[in-house]
Amino acid sequence: MRLFRPLAAPIAALLLASPVAAASCGNTASGFNTWxxxxxxxxxxxxxxxxxxxxxxxxxxxxxxxxxxxxQKSFKYSLDKFMKVRGTNTIIAQGRKRKAANANFYAALERSYGVPAGVLIAIHGMETGFGNFMGDSNVVSAIVTLTYDCRRSDFFRPHALGALKLVDRGSISPGTKGAKHGELGHTQFLPGNALKYGVDGNGDGRVDFYNQADALASTANYLRSKGWKPGQPYGPGTRNYTVLKEWNAATVYQQSLAIMGEQIDR
Incomplete structure (x- = not known):
């Protein structure tokens, strides 16, 4: 005995084709819990x-x-002011020492991913002062708030989902601290990128962005995945320079990385 009738074909097709609406954004805290x-x-x-x-x-x-x-005022500065504010001379000086002290480590990364030490060290110095300050904001709350906020919901949504999946995996905890925009670890990965490009750099069987080896290997993997060409220059006008934009879209940031990286690698 038939206990139900199938939906009429046109109605069924409409239901199956209807997209699931994303949660609605908001610009104040009042709707956050409902969202x-x-x-x-x-x-x-x-x-x-x-x-x-x-x-x-x-x-x-x-x-x-x-x-x-x-x-976010600093990205509106001139290149000279941006570099002074970010302390690039200090990053270059310390970066050269770090490269000399860990030459085998950086050489191994370049063999694996094609990204030279200077670029990775410049990113590490620029993002967290070589791990000295990796942020004091709750990563999950920050990235979820930015996804709720109407300004850039679509941009941050995959990173919010990424953060929650990183919690599932045990790569971060609900209490992990990072930067104000939810960036995490030594080189401040956004969570969706951490999920996709993270690699185990020290061979302990897990990906930990608060471990320097894992963070730098993941950074090199990210740049290579975005089109970095091994052995090629990375100054303005080159293919590799455009890849730096994938790391940070601000022109002064790209310019600074290129300048610092080349000076560290001299």
């Missing part, structure tokens, strides 16, 4: 597990992250 409940369903459909969903449920609206996102 989180909606986003949890989206995260579950994307494959986030119970640990990630629990981390999402425990996030707080990150006011300091929103303030930082509205006030």
């Amino acid at each position: 989180k409940a909606e986003f949890a369903q989206e995260a579950k459909r994307a494959g986030v597990g119970q640990r990630g969903l629990a981390a999402l449920a425990n996030t707080s609206y990150a006011k300091s992250t929103i303030a930082a996102d509205r006030n």
Whole structure:
């Protein structure tokens, strides 16, 4: 005996073709908890597990992250001022010493990924002062808040999902600290990129972005995956220079990396 009738074909087709709406964004803290409940369903459909969903449920609206996102002045500086503010002369001097002290490590990375030491050291110095300050903001709350915020929801959504999956994997915890925009580890990976490009650089069987070897190997892997050409120059006008834009879209940042990298590698 037939217990139900199938949907009429046109109606069934419409239902199957209808996209699942993404959770609605907001510009104040007032709708954050309601949005989180909606986003949890989206995260579950994307494959986030119970640990990630629990981390999402425990996030707080990150006011300091929103303030930082509205006030990124340094990228509007001239190149000279940007380099002075970022302390590039110090990064170059320390970078040369770090390269000399760990020559085999950087040579191994270049053999594996084709990215020279100067570029990786410049990124490491620029992002966290060689690991001296990797941020004091909750990574998951920061990236989830930016996904909720209407300004750049679509950009941050895959990184929020990435952060929750990193929690599932045990690569980060719900309490992991990072930068104001949710960047994490020695070279400040956005979580979605960490999930996709992270590699085990020290051979201990896990990817830990707060371990220098893992972070630098992952950075080299990211650049190579974005089109870095081994053995080629990386100054303005080159193919490799355009790859630096994949790391940070600000022109002064790319210029600084190219200048510092070349001077460290001299």
